[in-house]
Amino acid sequence: MKELEKTKRISISAVLFLLIILIGVVTFKKPKYVFEKDTATTLQKIIEKDHFLSLEDFNSIDPAQYILLDVRSNFEYAKGHLKDAINISTHQTFSDSSTKLLKSLKNGDKTIIVYGENPDNADSAWMLLYQLGYENVKILSAETKYTDGKFKIKNYDLEKPSVNYAQVMQKAQSSSGNKNEIKKSTPKKVIPKLKKKKRVAEGGC
């Protein structure tokens, strides 16, 4: 009798165990979009700086080789845009229609050229697409503006200092009558090193 009860208990727990696994499998949801590139690779890519396209280079390449992607809002796009540009503003990247379109362009032979109001604007779209695994994306380093009823585009020099900072500062300081040196109290910022959390071993399934 005792033996029978033990068997019963074991089989109940076994059934429960199987049930848990079954629920796990059924409810497992695969994320729809996953970053394919990790941050280290992305950083490497950024440093290489070959993901820009100046306006001159852009004008010299054959229009059949690229697809223009306008990441500004629908309104701005409706006012004016580059010829044959497709409008997917950044927040719509994951809408059904744009996903379909982007998928068809993924790693094709055409280059996707992203532009926005300025390169900063296009950068978020580029970062997103690159990390999602799109290799053939470039940023058009240009500024676009709609003024006087016309859509205008002009070149934009990235990260170019507008003036020689050190020189300007020196000049400004020497030209002033009274040099009032600010007492720079430089409290050294000490940041307690965070203990690294032990990572759970990656990999597996």
Place this chain on the structure above:
Amino acid sequence: MSKRYKTKKFIVKREYQILAFILVFIAAGLVLLPKYKKNEGIMPELFVKNAISSERYISTDQLADKIINQDPSVLLIDMRSEKEFNEFSLPNAINIPLKNLLDDDYIGYIDQDIYDVILFSNDSFYADQAWMLGNRLGFKNLYVLKGGLNEWFNTIINPKYPDETMPREAFKLYDFRKAAGIYFGVGAPKTEKKAAPTKKVITVKKKKKRAAEGGC
């Protein structure tokens, strides 16, 4: 003995082995599960949501105000190269070239929740890219100086005098920027040195002694 009885007996006898076998079999099945890529950092949907928000930008005026008031929670990080950093940078900034962003030595500055980290470069491009990476890794408290050092020089160091038709706020802002500029070492406009006041000689007219007016 019927066949049925035989199998029953078999099961009862080897119940443990059978159960164990089932579990082992399922465990082995895990290996065959379809491979899916693990995502590093936050999910793409959230990434976009953060990226399109302009909350990350801080204006040069706000920053100047924070520095002047010695806000202790501000940590400035210069994303430019070391050479550029040595030539000029904002007061108390720390240099982390973009390429070293994820190095072990520097990650502690970005991945923390004590300071509000303000990233800047010549314009906001590098800083923005660094912010994006930080965003992806889920770091909090990251901000970008809108317009970067170029904007800093256009506004704080060398502000433009507002047109006469501009609202009063524009003049107030101009005054603030001028004053901030002095703090950051532009130097006050040349004030004429007050010459030591020369003694003015006032000739005191001696009262002429009047001839005594006579009475009547």
